Amino acid sequence: MMRLFLVESPTKAKTIQKYLGKDWKVLASMGHIKDLPEDELGVDLKTLEPRYVFVRGKRKVWDQIKRTAQKCESIYIGTDPDREGEAIAYFLWNLLKPLGKKLYRVRFYEVSKEAITLSVQKPEDSPNMNLVRAQMARRVLDRLIGYLLSPKLWVYLKNNRLSVGRVQSPALRLIVERERQIRQFKKKKFYYIKAVFEKNGHTFHLIWDYRFEKPENAKPYLEKLKSVPFEVERVVRGKVKKEPPKPFHTANLQAVASQKLGVGVDKVQKLAQKLYEEGFITYPRTDSLRMDEKKAQEFMNYIKKTLGEEYVGTLRKFKEKPTSQGAHECIRPVSLDRSPTGGVEEKLFTLIMKRTLASLASPALLEKTDVVVVPLCEPRMEFKGQWQRILFDGWLRIEEEELDLQEPPPLSEGEILLPKKVTLEERRTEPPPRYTEATLVKTLEKLGIGRPSTYAQIVKTLKDRGYVTEEKGVLKPTPLGEQVLDFLEKYYPRLVDYKFTAYMEEELDSVEEGKDWKTAVRYLFRAVAPEEELPSSTS
Template sequence: MNLFIVESPTKAKTIQRYLGKEFIVRATFGHVKDLPQRELGVDEETLEAKYVYVKGKKKVIDSLKKLARSAQVVYVGTDPDREGEAIAYFVEQEILKVNKNVRRAVFYEITPSAIRESIRNAGELNMNMVYSQFARRILDRLIGYKVSPHLWKAFRNYKLSAGRVQSPALRLIVDREREIESFKVKKYYYVKALLEKDGHLFEATYDYRYENPSDAKLLAERIKDGVCAVVGVKRKEERVPPPKPFITSTLQSDANAKLGFPTEKTQSLAQKLYEWGVITYPRTDSYRMSSTKAREFMEYIAQKFGQEYVGRLRKFKEKPISQGAHECIRPTGIKERTLSGDYGVLYRLILSRTLASLMSEMLLEKREVDVEVSSPKLKTPLVLKAKGLEVKFDGWSRAYPADIKEEKLPELKEGELLKLVKVFIEEKKTQPPPRYTEGSLVRTLEKLGIGRPSTYATIVKTLKQRGYVHLYRKSLKPTEVAFLVVDYLMEHFPVLMDYSFTAYMENSLDEIEEGKRFWKDVVREFFGKVMSGVV
């Protein structure tokens, strides 16, 4: 008998079906050890940490040790990220007391072949990943315990908290709200003509932005009885490449924009789909896709849409830490899935994006037509511009609808006369920057290098729980206390709020994982600078 240990009971149930009677598969139900809840648990000089059993987990570990005593091999198959490696570390430390034959099994999708492969290739723990998690956890604990009390004291509110990633994220939201509040709306005006050819109506615009409506009206009056003729037609083909496959940030962002799912819900649904063996690991920042799976998807594309829709497997520039076995978020295979409700909706989004990423380019035709208006009221003829956009080949958008609006023009040739139906003034207004949605906040955090795939959903959840933001028309609107907290932290803990320094620290955690830096040096450096206020 062999013992296979994972975190989730759902994952355990799926893997048990694959491995059969020669294995017993059991779950830890998440982390088994952590820093104590009611004390710092970290020596500030040595950075030695006091890890204690999470409530109820000693009984779980005792049960696993009992099974391990009679097992030939114990495989620890927790998630393939820092958190999973840390869980594996604490589990292994306990199992080694009763069985020395403990192996680390790593997989990125829960399929029979992937699980069997992880067993064949099982090896040692990646201690650099464990140290990176220690650094992340201890940093977050030190900052939370040392900075948050300043907020409690200043605002007499024990619900408030500060965090290494949470606080810069809150600053983004507050800064954007201040931009919106200080924004002054300005009106501006364009002169436009409605033209007709053979019953087809289309618009042409004089390419000048008027600040004063009376000036626009004066021009409109001068050309309203003019004669219109085509004086130039330009055509240009544009190829639109397919989207990249999903990674954590883009999945959360698109699910928020297209489906209205909060980031936390998307991550929860995706985790279950992974544990059921339906999709690959949902916490990743790698766009890499298995060439074997890509061929399988492209064969499906050829059957469903036709050979002309088949694209190619592209390679994308990855962060150093993304390279290796991690893949994008994709289905584990092309099968008819009977997934209902939100699980089915999210799965179909992932499937369609995966297919689109392997399909051919869209082909657009852009046309720009110059229309000359001649009138006795004009000293010289005036040129209006009409712009057209047509999809000549829909390509990848057959699977994943593109946000492209067609503007069709009739066939036009130089020298043709057009009927001037009417001239009108179009009023426009300058628009303030939009508030962050959960999806656009995650995209911005990723772009700035703040946070990592495993933390995006937690960041948004924490900001809501602390009363810093609330949803307003599907956007994140900061509360009054958010402004006060950001201002306080900017004054007293500027390093904590510095986007570039926060990103630098994320890179430092990656460097620990790559074996380039000692984890205690990173913790001392960042925590020291946060508390001193010096970058």
């Protein structure tokens, strides 16, 4: 008798079908089967009970699943192991239950034959309702904020195509605030004295780190220094370990890949999802840095075989966020024996592979040299320089990192030097840089705003709404974006408050631990929009 295996995407279905064989039928739900209605609130304001309807075009998908399910003896629901995946599993479960078939929920974090086989051998009896309620809480709160507050913005700006959002609004504030800081910034010039020396064909320079506000203030010192010898007062050499990087989770993969591959974070996430569904990498929406010990040993054996034992590091344990889901791993290759070929997909896989191996490699060893040279005159002036070079490359052999590497000058304490020239070095204060998609994601993660599944969508939404444009790789707010922020800061300040937004995330995460989701949603909405207070309810 045939068994049915359900997932979200056709790509994943195709991959899993190869692993399960002819006694199984693998079908895709094409994402969510049911959701809140598109054109109305869909939430009872008194009870907060959501009303779910078939997503447009999904009745046909459900009809096909139902027809196939009726011919099968058992059904395994293998949607993604996160809140969204659990919600999809929940709706499929409820739709399939009346058929009277054996129903199972299965979980896996990589699309490999081993993982799929193991999940089928150890199925669960039902969806995780805490995860389902956590998804409902986010969905309902976001719907309340979007549907009840956006019309106020429409009236204020006379534009009914605008929206406000729990996560997009504080992200907009970051971009607008940075732009305003840049506008208000006044560049200032300042000056340092630089002495250039040469020894044994090695030309180098040292800086006196006294800051002159005007060039004329430095002239007396410049004149004096051109005719005096300098003494090497201190040469300090020390060895410094450079620890390997952490493996990737969603936020740092999006940030690093966006920067190195020159694509947006939304594109990075879509590519990562495709790699996952094709069986190349583990689940790409995770905030965990944990790595399976068996796989880590396999990767370290590869390092030993290809580079030598001295390049093998250890499997480190990192402090996880309280909100991290313990079963999730970091983003890593499923295997080193197969990889995609061609295009950005291959480049992204290579980036993930190198980061995974680098995280398990030995530290690099650098030598840092600090030099202090003083002119033999009054007042005392300390000219300083610092150099670093690699003694052992370690993980840097696997993943390159831009380092300022220079061979130190061959100096000994007590020797006398004559400068080739002494000049004035002009520098300027610089405004803070505009956000790129990569640095915005890093900042949102640092502030605790959003979760792995939302980062890519945040940037896309801001662009789609016309609040932000991207020019030469940086994000700039439009006049409309600034007007929207002004409205929010005036009428709904908590919606753009970084600390409160992070607190909202924590409250919503607590639903996964069993907190009543309606209580959390009711409290958070009242806090954001007290004038829109929801009626009290005991349900």
